[in-house]
Amino acid sequence: MPLKDVTVTINIQKSSKLTGLGKPLILAKFTGESTYKNYADPLDVAKDFGADTVVHKLAKALINQGNTAPSKIAIATYDSAAEPAMTAADALRKFYDEDWYFVVSDTQVETEVKAIADVVEGKGVKLHGTTVTALEALTTLKGYNYDRTFAMLHTTVNEYAAEGLIGSVGSRGVGSITWKFKSINGLTPQQVTEDELKDIHALNGFAYVTKSGIPQTSEGKVLSGEYIDVIHSKDWIKINIxxxxxxxxxxxxxxxxxxxxxxxxxxxxxxxxxxxxxxxxxxxxxxxxxxxxxxxxxxxxxxxxxxxxxxxxxxxxxxxxxxxxxxxxxxxxxxx
Structure with missing residues (x-):
């Protein structure tokens, strides 16, 4: 974290400059030196990484969310073939103190997703979003009880639910929204039964479904069961104090x-x-x-x-x- 002389600790008991905390970071595999760069347009991402890459699709999911989309995103690169090899978690640690709040990644490899989640959890500030395609993967993540990772189950290929949700909601005023009931541009609602949705919610995950004819998120929790907006608000208050x-x-x-x-x-x-x-x-x-x-x-x-x-x-x-x-x-x- 940045150098400071003030430390605020907030414990959630259940029964100046105002930092917004809405900018997303993409961790992207790339050949060459590890870099950190800001982007405002997916076309610029396509120029640097290619139009058919996962990172470009993630950038579009984040930015193409209409008036509520972030004005900028950041991309941090890592080279897994370098000597020594670098992982997404390594890049995350290297650039953790940069100006971003939500982190997503171009990988869905279980061990790499866990490594990213572990870094965020250990730092105790910022949030990690990930999309899983099977209930088994959600079950595994739920076992780690993360306070700072949320997971959406979405089976449509080349659609990024959690990432699109961050783009749609993350830059709105902290405290002004909940992450449930939210529509996401470019995302196909999933056809799930009531029992299937209960199984997803029991694992503190959520999905993108249609209710009353409106596509929307079915919940808005991190994997520990706390609500995303609670963690976001807690961080906003801590950092701004x-x-x-x-x-x-x-x-x-x-x-x-x-x-x-x-x-x-x-x-x-x-x-x-x-x-x-x-x-x-x-x-x-x-x-x-x-x-x-x-x-x-x-x-x-x-x-x-x-x-x-x-x-x-x-x-x-x-x-x-x-x-x-x-x-x-x-x-x-x-x-x-």
């Missing part, structure tokens, strides 16, 4: 180890939580007030060892996620 507090350090000549200095840090946190509330990530109470709080420990209550080392550990916050409604059970009554 880190950046906001870092800016306070940079823009002030000195933050004194006083209650006034502590208040400056707390206000930076509050500003991001307020933005998260405005974007729909944080819930509100019955009177419309945001359900978040920020707590601090006064200077007098901090350990002298912390003051000597110039580290403040007394700032914390809590919030309630707004969540989303994914199903409705409605009771009716006929009067005779």
């Amino acid at each position: 880190e950046e906001a507090v870092q800016q306070v350090f940079v823009k002030n000549g000195k933050i004194s180890y006083t209650d006034d200095g502590i208040t400056l840090l707390a206000n930076a946190v509050k500003s991001i939580l307020k933005a998260a509330f405005d974007m729909g990530m944080i819930a509100e109470d019955s009177e419309g007030s945001p359900l978040y709080s920020v707590a601090t420990i006064s200077r007098v209550d901090t350990p002298s060892s912390d003051r000597e080392s110039r580290v403040y550990n007394g700032l914390s916050f809590t919030f309630e996620l707004a969540g989303a409604i994914h199903e409705a059970n409605i009771a009716g009554e006929i009067m005779i």
Whole structure:
């Protein structure tokens, strides 16, 4: 991760510059030196990689999603025939700190997909999407219980469901959407029975199906069972609080180890939580007030060892996620 002096840890309890976190990265096999490059048009990808390549098809799936598509994608290359050989996971590690959030790959080899997922899981930030073509592959991935990988089961050849979904949804405002009920350009709805869809959902995967005559995603979860939008929101809040507090350090000549200095840090946190509330990530109470709080420990209550080392550990916050409604059970009554 980039160098920083601020670390935010968020635990999900169930019962400045605002980073968008929407840009996708493609990991692509290519002969030659490993590179990282931005693209805005699939035609430019075709020029560099060829029109019939998987990477070009992935680029089209990501970019050809209408008004909600990302303005740019990135491609990182790896050469598996080089000396020493490089894998997709190696390229991912090399370029992890670049400006992207969602990662996809031109490989569906089970061991390589797992290696990519392991890197993302180990880093603890960003998300990995993959398309599988069989329930067996989804079963294997589910066994790893990944918090940062989601998988769509899609059997139509040369269509990339998870990648198209990232292109359609990933660049929308964090907190403004759920990943269920979403339509994807260029994707064929799958013909699955209710029982087959239950089997897919039981593995925390999902599919692209037709409901009420509308093609749409059947769910929106990562493989651990958490919702994609929850992980996305958590990362947005964490990263933007880190950046906001870092800016306070940079823009002030000195933050004194006083209650006034502590208040400056707390206000930076509050500003991001307020933005998260405005974007729909944080819930509100019955009177419309945001359900978040920020707590601090006064200077007098901090350990002298912390003051000597110039580290403040007394700032914390809590919030309630707004969540989303994914199903409705409605009771009716006929009067005779």
